Amino acid sequence: MQRRIWNRIRQELGLWSQAAPPGIMVLVVVILIRIAGGMQSLEWMLLDTMLRLRPIEKIDDRVVIVGIDEQDIQWVGQYPVPDEKIAELLTKLETYQPLAIGLDIFKNVPVEPGGEQLQQVLQKNRNIIGIEKILSPGETPPPQNLPPDQIGFVDLANDEDGKNRRYLLYTSNPKNLTEDKYSLALTLIIKYFKKKGININSGINDPNTIMFNRVELPRITKNFGGYVNVDDGGLSILMNFRNNSQPFIVVSLQDVLNNKVDENLLRDRIVLVGNRNMSAGDLFYTSAVQKLELRGVIYGIDYHAHVISQVLSTIIDGRPMLHSWVDIGEYSWIFIWGFLPMVIGRLTQSVWENLLSVAVAVLCLFGCGYVMLWVWGIWIPIAPNLLILALNGLGLSAFAFYQHDRFLRSQISERQNTIHHTFTIIHNGPLQTLAYGLKHLRAQDIPYEQLVGQFEKLDREIREIGEFLKLEALTKEESLRLGSGLILELNRPLHDLLYEVYSSTLERQDFENFKTLKVKIRNFEPMDDKYLTQEEKRRICLFLEEALCNVGKHAQGVKRVQASGIYSVNKYKLSVKDNGSGIQSKSESKGTRNSKILAKQLGGEFRRESLSPRGTICELSWTPMRRF
Known part of the structure; x- marks a missing residue:
């Protein structure tokens, strides 16, 4: 075992x-x-797909967007919207007592009228955050005279496929590497948590990140998820967009100035003010959010809102940030x-x-x-x-395993065929000689020297089988050894092989019933055997030998034997008829079972039955054609 x-x-x-x-x-x-890096695009695409397929999430009412849309521009009658209207809007918003206001509109150059008025509003209200761009190309300075803690940068990085999946929270000032710059979203988040009594700290497990309330924000490293050699300068996070076609409360400039907004919507909230119109060109691309107002495009102000919501939801609600x-x-x-x-x-x-x-x-x-x-x-x-x-x-x-497994199975099949063939040779040769010798030994009806001759013949036959099997293992030629000792080359036409089998078998002296034969008839018509494998030709020849041996062993009183191979009505019928004593036993022998298996493989039929008034017929028939 x-x-x-x-x-x-x-x-x-x-x-x-x-x-x-x-x-x-x-x-x-x-x-x-x-x-x-050759897999990045495919990994980004699958990431966007999985984010888009998540269940719908509820609105985050902690972030409110005041979006300046096309209708607001028509109502104001000027674009860009003048600083006067922006100052009026910010002053109005302050009356609702939000925790922080982010002005996502560049105000480095006044848009008159109202430039000085807006500057006064920004300087007077400490919870209003202005914006700047610090990374090249296209650096844009912040509004004049604003302190650093009221400025956040809005630089966004895009991936090689043009989509925006990352957000830079803070980085070193390119003009002064000892100074850290915070993004608009992070600046607003810090103000929000500070008023909630939560301070920003450096990470514990990762000192290069930040944490609020002992929750660290997972940062994008050089090889993060599907990214390879990504720029990991500063602190960037992967966007975990809130999956909703309307993730935030959005109101318009007109709604606020015309007192159409419930003050409870804005109290203790983070309010983002910015453009939500095509004219501004503040657009970013993503496939991670389903049912966008503009397919595959998100407004810049919405992008910042998603970042703020993402961090707040992680710290307060336990919603996971994306990490790898x-x-x-x-x-x-x-x-x-x-x-x-x-x-x-x-x-x-x-x-x-x-x-x-x-x-x-x-x-x-x-x-x-x-x-x-x-x-x-x-x-x-x-x-x-x-x-x-x-x-x-x-x-x-799969192909390699299949082919190798098929090879192993073919080897096993070849071994099984060799065993079967060896048994058939022994059955039709040495065993017949042994049976003949034992029969006369018991009856003591032949001279001692003749009996010794039979056992010497048995010895030779067994040795010849061993030599034949060695030869068969060493040569590639397909051959067949009959019980008589004759070796046939199977590449010859089938009808020639059948003639050889017939003649060699009937010449054997170890079958008593062959001695009573008076009439021997043979007729094997040629046939197209190109669709027969050599193994099938081998087994057909063995079938004929087995049928003739059965006549020699069991057909007592036989006077006539006829072996024929007839091609008629698209069928080839190979049969052996005798006029002996007929079938004496109803049990199915091993030879009969093998013949049925052969008939099934050939897609044909096998029959063995008694004839009237005497005799037996053993017949194998099949249609010579390609089998699939």
Whole structure:
């Protein structure tokens, strides 16, 4: 038992050593492509898809947007909207007592009338935050005379596919590296939490990030999730958009100035003021939010609102921010899924089973990625695993395992055929000689020397079988050894082979009933045997030998035997008829079972029955044609 188990293990290891290398090569190549950054676009696309497929989230009423739309511009009658109206708007908003106001409109150059009036409003109200751009190209200074804690930058980075997925919370001042600059969203968040009694601190687990209320914000590192060699200067976070077509309360400039806004909507809120119109060009691109007002496009002010909502929801509500595993975790995950299609290819027994198993694996992989992202906010690798499943699961590994497994099965089949053939040779040769000798030994009806001759013949026949099997193992030529000792080359036409089998078998002296034969008839018509394999030709010849041997063993009193191969009505009928004593036993012999199996393989029929008034017919018929 133990030996059989170890043999099975060695066989399995041998199979893997030959079939697995193509799959391992695919796995290594995919990993190298990912390390080089070749998988980024696909991983970003899948990230956007999973974010978009999450359940709808409720509105975050802690953030309110005052958007200046096209109707506001028509109502004011001037674009850009003059500073006078902006100052009036900010003054009105202050009366509602919001916790912080972010003015997402560049005010480095006055838009008259009202430039001086707006400047006074900004300087007077300490919770209003102005904006600037600090990164090249296109640096834009903040409003004049504003202190640093009332300024936030609005620079946004886009990925190589043009989509915006990252938000820079703070970075060093390019003009003064010792000075830190905070973004508009972070500045408003700090003011919000400060009034709630929560201060900003450096991270504990990651000193390079920040935390509020002992909750650290996961930052984008050099190799973060699907990103490769991304610029990790400063502190950037991955956008976890609130999944709702209207995630925030949005009011217009007209609504505020005309007193149409409930003051409770704005009290103790973060209020963002900015353009929500196409004229301003403050647009960013994303595929991670479903049912946008503009397909694939989000207003800049909405983008900042999503960042603020994201951080507030994490600190206050426990909503996860998006983060990823470290490199060793990601590549361990890829290795696990890289070997899965090899296992599938090893276990499945057909192409359809393989396709179904790979399809289930793809669904499970996407489901794992979706649940991890939705529930825990973890961005795990999916794209490289999908590629490996496609190449290995449907291609190389499955094909390699299938071919090698097929090779092993063919070897087993060849061994089984060899065993079967050997048994047939022994049955039709030495066993017949042995039966003949034992019969006369018991009856003591022949001289001693003749009996010794029979057993010497038996010795020769057994030795000849051993030599034949050695020869067959060493040569590529297909051959057949008959019980008489005659060796036939199976590449000859079938009717020639049948003549040789007939003549050689009837000349055997070890069958008593052959001695009473008076009439021997043979007729084997030629046929097109191109659709027969050499193994099938071998078994047809053995069928004829077996049928003739049965006449010699069982047809007592036989005077006449007729062997024929007739091609008629698209069928070839190979039969042996005799006028002996007929079938004496109703039990099915091994030869009969083998003949039925052969008939089934040929797509034909087999019959063996008694004839009237005497005799037996043994017949194999089939249609010579290509079988699929």
